[in-house]
Amino acid sequence: MQALDELWAVILERRGADPESSYTAKLFAKGRPKIAQKVGEEAVETVIAALVQDKDALAAESADLLYHLLVLWADCGLDPNDVAAVLETRKR
Numbered sequence: 462m463q464a465l466d467e468l469w470a471v472i473l474e475r476r477g478a479d480p481e482s483s484y485t486a487k488l489f490a491k492g493r494p495k496i497a498q499k500v501g502e503e504a505v506e507t508v509i510a511a512l513v514q515d516k517d518a519l520a521a522e523s524a525d526l527l528y529h530l531l532v533l534w535a536d537c538g539l540d541p542n543d544v545a546a547v548l549e550t551r552k553r
């Protein structure tokens with residue numbers, strides 16, 4: 462998805478940037494436990510949006526979840542292609 466590719470590039474650019482200049486840089490500065498916590502929170506909010514059948518909220522919460530998940534991957538040194546490779550092995 463092009464939007465995710467573009468988002469990934471911006472996230473990588475923000476690593477090492479001034480935490481005062483960017484939410485992403487601030488997240489990296491706070492560290493992995495905080496980033497992981499945000500992924501958990503956004504996952505719960507996504508589930509809630511799905512269960513109350515609010516499609517607009519589901520789209521918004523899914524975007525929050527994907528953004529924070531990509532930040533977590535970047536912090537862990539995991540490339541989206543690594544995940545794509547796992548998905549490829551599961552194709553049937």
Ligand SMILES: N=c1c2ncn([C@@H]3O[C@H](COP(=O)(O)OP(=O)(O)OP(=O)(O)O)[C@@H](O)[C@H]3O)c2ncn1[C@@H]1O[C@H](COP(=O)(O)O)[C@@H](O)[C@H]1O
Nearest residue numbers: 468471472475482483484485486487499502524525528529
């Ligand atoms: N996609 C996103 C994105 N999705 C969600 N968020 C931020 O995630 C935060 C989630 O809100 P919350 O209320 O849960 O969290 P919070 O209270 O602000 O923060 P915490 O104290 O909980 O950490 C909000 O501040 C949103 O702005 C995002 N921030 C940035 N991006 C993308 O990242 C790019 C770079 O952003 P900067 O790093 O800010 O330049 C932007 O151009 C966007 O494309």
